[in-house]
Amino acid sequence: MAVEKTLILVKPDAFARGLTGEILARFERKGLKIAALKQTTLTVEIAETHYGEHQGKPFFGELVEFITSGPLVAAILEGESAIKAARQVIGATNPLEAATGSIRGDFAIEVGTNLVHGSDSPEAGVREAGIFFPELS
Ligand code: ABT
Numbered sequence: 001m002a003v004e005k006t007l008i009l010v011k012p013d014a015f016a017r018g019l020t021g022e023i024l025a026r027f028e029r030k031g032l033k034i035a036a037l038k039q040t041t042l043t044v045e046i047a048e049t050h051y052g053e054h055q056g057k058p059f060f061g062e063l064v065e066f067i068t069s070g071p072l073v074a075a076i077l078e079g080e081s082a083i084k085a086a087r088q089v090i091g092a093t094n095p096l097e098a099a100t101g102s103i104r105g106d107f108a109i110e111v112g113t114n115l116v117h118g119s120d121s122p123e124a125g126v127r128e129a130g131i132f133f134p135e136l137s
């Protein structure tokens with residue numbers, strides 16, 4: 001076990017639905033600490049950098065359009081095994097396969113609007129934290 005940092009996004013769909021507080025509360029109740037927090041609206045350039053691993057995939061255009069469509073909330077969460085813990089709280093990528101009790105399982109239906117992002121490795125956590133909070137690195 002190791003203390004890790006993960007980058008969380010409350011995506012524009014969740015922000016617009018007024019789920020920001022509910023979502024952040026679930027991470028806090030899990031035991032993760034909020035180390036940084038901000039509201040921002042992404043430029044296409046930052047969105048393409050953040051989702052760089054998906055460049056060329058059929059859903060990439062829609063993904064960038066969606067994630068830049070309105071304000072979102074970005075947070076760095078810190079704690080033991082924060083990457084895995086946060087992804088457990090978030091649930092599977094496809095909300096219809098996400099467990100009840102997870103954020104996506106409880107509040108989402110479609111994969112293209114699945115409410116929350118969480119880094120998928122410690123390396124991604126460091127990279128993504130640098131994109132959203134350059135002032136901290
Ligand atoms: P993110 O936390 O947003 O990265 O989602 P997750 O890691 O659970 O899933 P990945 B595979 O990284 O998906 C990134 C975004 O792309 C969307 N997507 C994914 C689709 O729209 N269609 C697909 O077939 C797949 C595989 C879901 C994710 N984001 N949104 N919004």
Ligand code: MG
Nearest residue numbers: 117118119120
């Ligand atoms: Mg991902």
